Amino acid sequence: xxxxxxxxxxxxxxxxxxxxxxxxxxxxxxxxxxxxxxxxxxxxxxxxxxxxxxxxxxxxxxxxxxxxxxxxxxxxxxxxxxxxxxxxxxxxxxxxxxxxxxxxxxxxxxxxxxxxxxxxxxxxxxxxxxxxxxxxxxxxxxxxxxxxxxxxxxxxxxxxxxxxxxxxxxxxxxxxxxxxxxxxxxxxxxxxxxxxxxxxxxxxxxxxxxxxxxxxxxxxxxxxxxxxxxxxxxxxxxxxxxxxxxxxxxxxxxxxxxx
Ligand code: ZN
Ligand code: FE
Numbered sequence: 663x664x665x666x667x668x669x670x671x672x673x674x675x676x677x678x679x680x681x682x683x684x685x686x687x688x689x690x691x692x693x694x695x696x697x698x699x700x701x702x703x704x705x706x707x708x709x710x711x712x713x714x715x716x717x718x719x720x721x722x723x724x725x726x727x728x729x730x731x732x733x734x735x736x737x738x739x740x741x742x743x744x745x746x747x748x749x750x751x752x753x754x755x756x757x758x759x760x761x762x763x764x765x766x767x768x769x770x771x772x773x774x775x776x777x778x779x780x781x782x783x784x785x786x787x788x789x790x791x792x793x794x795x796x797x798x799x800x801x802x803x804x805x806x807x808x809x810x811x812x813x814x815x816x817x818x819x820x821x822x823x824x825x826x827x828x829x830x831x832x833x834x835x836x837x838x839x840x841x842x843x844x845x846x847x848x849x850x851x852x853x854x855x856x857x858x859x860x861x862x863x864x865x866x867x868x869x870x871x872x873x874x875x876x877x878x879x880x881x882x883x884x885x886x887x888x889x890x891x892x893x894x895x896x897x898x899x900x901x902x903x904x905x906x907x908x909x910x911x912x913x914x915x916x917x918x919x920x921x
Contacts, residue, residue: 667769668791670833672872673706675699678837679725680874682795683707683714684788689767691715694739695786695795696835697729704736716766719743720797721783722750726835744775747782758784771795776823778816779806787826794830794878796823801834802876803863804842805887807918813911817890820910824888828879839863839873845920849886849898849913856884886913 671683675698682695683706693716697703707714714737719727721744730741730752742764745757758764760775764786771786776799783806785796798806799816800823808816843860850856859880863873881888889895890910896903899912 664790666791667767668788668793670791670793670831671706671710672833672874673702674837674872675702676725680833680835680837680872681729682833683710683712684718684766684769684793684795685710685712686767686769688769691767691769693718693766694729694733695833696720696726696797697733698725700729700732700736703729703733713737714739716764717741717753718764718766718771718786718795719751719754720785720795720799720835721780722747723780723798726797727752744773744782744784747780750782760784774822776819778808778811778813778819781810783811783819785823787830792827792829792831793833794823794826795833797835799823800832800881800885800888801836801842802832802839802873802881803846803859803885804838804917805885805914808914813907813914816914817907817910820888824878824882826878828877828882830878831875832878832881833875837872837874839876840867845917846884846886848916848920850884850889850894853884853894855880859884 669685673681679698685692692712734753740755741753742756743751743754762773764771774785779798891906893903896909
């Protein structure tokens with residue numbers, strides 16, 4: 663199926679999490695991506711008259727699976743997660759692997775294995791809708807912390823996401839963009855696209871508007887973690903330009919201690 667069929671709704675919960683509903687207009691089936699909590703998700707689906715048929719989990723952290731059990735109890739939905747992480751995904755019914763396809767009615771997502779933030783992190787790519795649900799791997803102007811993975815794993819994971827089309831909408835799981843922006847400007851002060859984007863981000867946040875989703879094309883042009891193979895980024899962290907893993911590791915290390 664190459665026709666777009668999804669309506670995506672963003673639900674802000676907790677401090678800075680985003681939960682998503684992805685509703686397939688053709689079949690009426692609806693997926694929840696990374697329910698941190700249950701009640702606001704069930705309420706939003708009910709308000710729209712959408713029947714929740716699936717939960718798609720990107721990884722096992724509590725702010726991504728916390729609502730699994732209550733939503734499953736209320737709806738009887740299937741729960742999709744990474745097979746090798748099954749014991750850490752509450753209520754999992756469908757164990758998926760890299761490259762596998764997941765259907766939500768007529769909408770089809772490809773599972774992309776992107777270890778680094780956790781050892782079992784996956785992303786869901788709905789190609790026909792140009793919708794990427796990437797959890798805590800790629801953020802607007804940032805990337806996830808390396809809790810269980812290494813730069814040697816995370817850099818290829820980010821490269822896989824970077825290989826998707828510029829028009830892909832990046833539905834990440836947190837609103838971290840303002841602080842990511844402050845850090846990104848310490849890496850590439852002279853990046854005109856970053857400065858221009860920074861003005862838009864600042865204006866949106868001043869009105870408490872979401873900066874997510876972004877377009878993957880703008881991440882490619884402005885997100886320092888996707889740009890570790892750029893000479894400008896290597897130079898900014900004082901490393902030679904021929905070792906992107908080392909550059910990525912150093913940019914990530916600097917962000918870890920940035921305040
Ligand atoms: Zn996480
Ligand atoms: Fe998270």
